[in-house]
Amino acid sequence: MGEREELDFEGAMSRLEALVGSLEAGDLSLEDSLRTFEEGIRLVRLCSERLKSAELRIRQLEEGAEGVTERTLDVQEEE
Amino acid sequence: MWDLLEAPEGRTLSVSELVARLRTALVDEFGALWIEGEIASLHRSRAGHVYFDLKDPDAQLRAVIFRRSAVELPFQPQEGMQVLAHARLDVYPERGLLQLIVEELKPRGEGALRLAFEQLKVRLAAEGLFDPEHKKPLPFMPRCIGLVTSRQGAAIHDFLRGLRQRFAASEVLLYDARVQGEGAWREVVRGLHLLDTRPGVDVIVVARGGGSIEDLWTFNREELVRAIFELGTPVISAIGHEVDVVLTDLVADARAATPTTAAELVVPDAAALLRQIHDFERQLVRRQRTRLQILWHQLDGLGRGLVHPAQRLAELERRLEHARVRLANAVARERERATTRLGHLAQRLGRAVRRLQEKREAGLLTLRGTLDALSPLAVLGRGYGIARRESDGAILRASRQVSSGDAIHLRLSRGALRAAVTETLEE
Numbered sequence: 001m002g003e004r005e006e007l008d009f010e011g012a013m014s015r016l017e018a019l020v021g022s023l024e025a026g027d028l029s030l031e032d033s034l035r036t037f038e039e040g041i042r043l044v045r046l047c048s049e050r051l052k053s054a055e056l057r058i059r060q061l062e063e064g065a066e067g068v069t070e071r072t073l074d075v076q077e078e079e
Numbered sequence: 080m081w082d083l084l085e086a087p088e089g090r091t092l093s094v095s096e097l098v099a100r101l102r103t104a105l106v107d108e109f110g111a112l113w114i115e116g117e118i119a120s121l122h123r124s125r126a127g128h129v130y131f132d133l134k135d136p137d138a139q140l141r142a143v144i145f146r147r148s149a150v151e152l153p154f155q156p157q158e159g160m161q162v163l164a165h166a167r168l169d170v171y172p173e174r175g176l177l178q179l180i181v182e183e184l185k186p187r188g189e190g191a192l193r194l195a196f197e198q199l200k201v202r203l204a205a206e207g208l209f210d211p212e213h214k215k216p217l218p219f220m221p222r223c224i225g226l227v228t229s230r231q232g233a234a235i236h237d238f239l240r241g242l243r244q245r246f247a248a249s250e251v252l253l254y255d256a257r258v259q260g261e262g263a264w265r266e267v268v269r270g271l272h273l274l275d276t277r278p279g280v281d282v283i284v285v286a287r288g289g290g291s292i293e294d295l296w297t298f299n300r301e302e303l304v305r306a307i308f309e310l311g312t313p314v315i316s317a318i319g320h321e322v323d324v325v326l327t328d329l330v331a332d333a334r335a336a337t338p339t340t341a342a343e344l345v346v347p348d349a350a351a352l353l354r355q356i357h358d359f360e361r362q363l364v365r366r367q368r369t370r371l372q373i374l375w376h377q378l379d380g381l382g383r384g385l386v387h388p389a390q391r392l393a394e395l396e397r398r399l400e401h402a403r404v405r406l407a408n409a410v411a412r413e414r415e416r417a418t419t420r421l422g423h424l425a426q427r428l429g430r431a432v433r434r435l436q437e438k439r440e441a442g443l444l445t446l447r448g449t450l451d452a453l454s455p456l457a458v459l460g461r462g463y464g465i466a467r468r469e470s471d472g473a474i475l476r477a478s479r480q481v482s483s484g485d486a487i488h489l490r491l492s493r494g495a496l497r498a499a500v501t502e503t504l505e506e
Contacts, residue, residue, distance in 0.1 A: 009219065009220045010219040010220060013352075013355070013356075016356070017359065018196075018357055020362045020363055020364065020366065023362075023363060023366040023367060023370065024362070024366055026369075030370075031305055033367065033370050034367075037367040039364040040359065041360070041363060044356055044359060044360040044363070047352070047356050048353065048356055048357075050248065051246075051248065051349045051352055051356070052248075052353075053247075053248040055247070055248065056239065056242065056243050056246045056247055056248070056249050057249070057250045057251065058239070058249070058251045058252075059250075059251070059252050059253065059254060060230075060252070060253045060254075060255060060273065061252060061253065061254045061270070061273055061277070063269075063273075065502075067223050068273060071254070073253065
């Protein structure tokens with residue numbers, strides 16, 4: 001499993017929504033609003049990247065003499 | 080006529096012998112066999128055995144399922160049901176009946192399968208296996224999607240195509256299992272159990288293309304249904320076409336009408352998410368810009384309130400000058416007032432002094448009268464004189480104050496005398 005699994009996407013989306021909400025409320029100090037804005041933009045970038053990586057990865061579980069193993073499948077092989 | 084006493088040619092058998100030989104012959108000839116037929120005249124004994132006739136249009140055989148086997152049946156045999164029986168032939172000696180001892184029974188044909196399906200569904204539903212409260216929530220975005228299906232089937236292509244269209248950045252872990260035929264359910268269950276314990280597998284899809292009820296029967300197997308029920312990972316059942324309902328559809332945490340639409344349950348729509356993210360981004364930027372504009376505006380307002388130090392200094396000087404003028408005026412006024420008061424006071428003092436002098440003069444006049452009465456001079460008028468030592472003017476009250484020859488001054492009522500002491504006399 002690659003690093004792309006580390007992002008809690010749903011959590012990031014909720015956080016993003018909350019950040020927009022708190023900016024909207026407008027009761028943040030200038031410093032806090034800048035921090036909120038920067039965090040929001042960072043999350044936007046992270047989430048977009050996660051969605052845009054267009055590669056579908058397929059592996060197959062196999063049971064053999066050496067137990068259960070995983071083998072990467074060529075996607076074209078399956079299409 | 081028959082000769083009743085004449086012994087027949089060949090050997091004579093007892094009934095028991097014949098039945099025993101028949102049983103041996105039957106076992107030798109047939110052994111265990113599969114036999115297909117329709118169930119008729121079914122009844123259950125109080126002991127739990129199931130008796131029925133297995134028949135086809137031209138023949139029928141008595142059959143029994145003993146209690147031990149009957150309880151193992153996944154469905155209840157019914158009259159009119161087409162079945163495949165795993166049985167051996169036997170003779171029931173007491174009645175000389177040929178009968179099938181049935182060990183295993185399978186529904187045969189669509190009607191029987193439907194019936195068996197309904198029975199199993201009712202039984203498992205009664206146990207609560209399909210209850211909504213057992214449904215596990217599906218992950219929003221699975222790290223890895225477990226997939227149990229056949230690599231040879233159509234379902235895998237349909238599912239992957241759906242996945243790629245909806246959320247291309249997916250990760251799939253496949254367990255290649257037969258999805259049809261004898262023992263296929265074991266492979267599916269094995270795949271489920273293996274995937275259930277793989278790290279990162281957040282959801283498992285069981286997929287198979289469409290087919291007849293027999294083709295799909297694997298997914299009505301009680302063992303498979305129970306395995307899905309007990310699995311820790313959420314399971315999506317994507318079996319057959321929309322109209323096909325199998326028991327795994329009912330027990331799974333979610334049911335997809337087809338393998339293609341399963342992707343909609345498994346992953347979010349990446350395009351919709353991207354739109355939402357960009358919407359968030361726009362809002363962030365817009366709100367922040369508004370926020371900064373407001374701040375800028377406020378800053379501008381504050382700036383107008385600010386004063387340059389020189390300006391402030393000039394202002395201070397102006398105020399200082401003002402204060403100085405006021406002070407000078409105040410001082411002048413005060414001085415004037417003081418002078419005036421002083422004048423008044425002087426006048427009052429003068430008046431007071433004058434009054435005092437007048438008073439004193441008046442007093443003095445009175446006093447002089449009194450004094451006059453008491454004055455030694457007045458006494459002198461009566462003929463007394465005041466003698467003083469010439470040297471120091473001391474008034475003489477005793478003769479020893481002077482010596483013979485001392486000059487003395489003698490004050491009289493009118494005029495005075497200077498004299499010399501000629502002699503001092505003791506009293």
